[in-house]
Amino acid sequence: MVEDPFGIRDGEVAIDLPEQFDAGVYFIGRIRTPWTRREDCPKNARESEAVCTVEIDRRYEAALAGVDSCSHLLVLYWMDRSRRDLVLQVPRHYGEQRGTFALRSPARPNPIALSAATLLGIAGNRLSVVGLDCLDGTPLVDIKPYFASTDAFPSAAVGWHKALKA
Amino acid sequence: MVEDPFGIRDGEVAIDLPEQFDAGVYFIGRIRTPWTRREDCPKNARESEAVCTVEIDRRYEAALAGVDSCSHLLVLYWMDRSRRDLVLQVPRHYGEQRGTFALRSPARPNPIALSAATLLGIAGNRLSVVGLDCLDGTPLVDIKPYFASTDAFPSAAVGWHKALKA
Numbered sequence: 373m374v375e376d377p378f379g380i381r382d383g384e385v386a387i388d389l390p391e392q393f394d395a396g397v398y399f400i401g402r403i404r405t406p407w408t409r410r411e412d413c414p415k416n417a418r419e420s421e422a423v424c425t426v427e428i429d430r431r432y433e434a435a436l437a438g439v440d441s442c443s444h445l446l447v448l449y450w451m452d453r454s455r456r457d458l459v460l461q462v463p464r465h466y467g468e469q470r471g472t473f474a475l476r477s478p479a480r481p482n483p484i485a486l487s488a489a490t491l492l493g494i495a496g497n498r499l500s501v502v503g504l505d506c507l508d509g510t511p512l513v514d515i516k517p518y519f520a521s522t523d524a525f526p527s528a529a530v531g532w533h534k535a536l537k538a
Numbered sequence: 539m540v541e542d543p544f545g546i547r548d549g550e551v552a553i554d555l556p557e558q559f560d561a562g563v564y565f566i567g568r569i570r571t572p573w574t575r576r577e578d579c580p581k582n583a584r585e586s587e588a589v590c591t592v593e594i595d596r597r598y599e600a601a602l603a604g605v606d607s608c609s610h611l612l613v614l615y616w617m618d619r620s621r622r623d624l625v626l627q628v629p630r631h632y633g634e635q636r637g638t639f640a641l642r643s644p645a646r647p648n649p650i651a652l653s654a655a656t657l658l659g660i661a662g663n664r665l666s667v668v669g670l671d672c673l674d675g676t677p678l679v680d681i682k683p684y685f686a687s688t689d690a691f692p693s694a695a696v697g698w699h700k701a702l703k704a
Contacts, residue, residue, distance in 0.1 A: 385600060387597055387598070387600075388597075389564065390564055390597075393562025393563055393564060394562075394563060394564055394565040394616075394677065395562070395563045395565070395616055395618065395677075396559025396560075396561070396562055396563070397559055397560060397561045397562070397563055397648050398555065398556055398559060398560055398622075398647050398648060399560040399561070400647050400648070416685075416687075416688050428639075431553055431554075431556075432553070432625060432638075432639075432647060433625075434551060434553075434625040434626055434637060435624075435625035435626070435637040435638035435639045435640075435646075435647075436637050436639055436640070437626060437635075437636060437637030437640060438636040438637050438640030438641075438698050439637060439639050439640045440697075441640070441696065441697025441698045441701075442640065442694075442695070442696050442697065443691075443693075443694050443695045443696075443697075444691045444694035446652065448648075448650060448652075450560075450561055452561065456564075458601075459598060459599075459600040459601035460600055460601070460603060469603075470603060470604040471600060471601040471602050471603030471604045471605060472598075472601035473594075473598075473601045473602055473605050473680075473681040473682070473683075474602070474603065474604030474605045474607070474608065474683055475604075475683070476682055476683065476685070480601075480680060481564050481566050481598060481601075481679075481680070482563050482564060482566070482614075482679045482680050484614060484650060484679065484680055486612065486614075486652065486682075487688070488688065488689055488690075488691055488694075490691075503688075511560065511561075513648045513650065514639075514646060514647070514648050514650055515639040516639070516642055516652075517639075517640055517641070517642065517696045517699075518691060518694045518696070519582075519642070519694070519696055519699070520691060520692050520693065520694040520695070521582075522582050522653070522654065522669075523654055523689070523690075523691075523694070524654075524689075524690045524691055524692040524694065525609075525610045525654055525656075525684060525686060525689075525690055526686050526690040526692050527609075527686065528608075528609050528610035528654075528684045528685070528686040528689070528690065529608070529609045529686070530607065530608050530609075530683045530684070530685055531606075531607025531608065531609075532604050532607045533683075533685070535607075
């Protein structure tokens with residue numbers, strides 16, 4: 373049974389969003405993945421070794437110069453199929469109420485997802501990467517080089533998540 | 539001498555941006571930092587131990603539930619003081635031409651910055667963090683829990699950057 377992504381569960385709380393946006397986003401490409409249904413997507417990006425393709429619009433292709441020297445990239449994309457007004461959520465696979473900013477759920481005021489992905493190669497305007505978990509066709513909003521010096525915190529902990537596994 | 543952030547340097551290439559945005563962003567708060575001029579900001583987020591404050595609009599405050607259990611957060615913000623049409627850039631401190639997607643420069647089609655920050659504490663709608671490098675008053679767009687299991691790649695390398703230091 374497919375759940376309504378715009379539905380609300382017991383324990384979830386929605387707010388009124390502002391009447392206007394403050395800024396605008398361009399979709400700069402699309403992400404090609406093997407997953408066409410939400411329920412097929414890996415629960416997180418390390419769960420799958422599937423090779424995905426990041427397709428940059430030709431307009432921005434020159435901006436890839438030098439990207440091939442990066443082992444890992446931060447890929448930012450737009451999760452346009454979720455509601456944006458939830459402040460408290462009850463993710464199905466945890467079953468507990470938590471704040472949106474303590475979750476990586478696609479439902480958030482600004483549905484920008486990010487994954488650290490391993491770069492396999494680049495051909496023209498297409499990047500082959502491992503480490504994405506989104507639906508096929510997801511709009512791309514940015515690509516950034518991943519710097520271990522500022523981005524890697526191997527000892528970071530998410531207390532609520534650790535407690536679940538303990 | 540303060541540079542014009544909207545100026546263009548020799549070797550930089552600008553494109554025509556699309557005529558319309560594809561999606562909208564809400565500013566959900568503001569970041570308070572000690573830096574009020576661009577030239578005072580640290581060049582990257584590990585360069586400073588300054589404590590910064592992330593202020594969430596009251597509207598979204600309930601979404602912080604559980605965030606206090608996170609040691610590190612991904613803080614996403616909007617760098618609204620840079621041009622968005624550069625595909626090739628010549629950052630002042632490197633002096634070499636590179637593609638926008640190989641750089642962490644604020645000038646990019648979607649000026650979304652992200653920093654992995656250390657959480658010191660939360661009081662109401664204010665988070666104290668270390669690890670930001672943006673101007674005082676920068677608009678906040680998202681906060682996410684940092685998961686070492688999916689976000690930390692300590693061996694990641696950025697080839698062009700390594701070559702500079704070698």
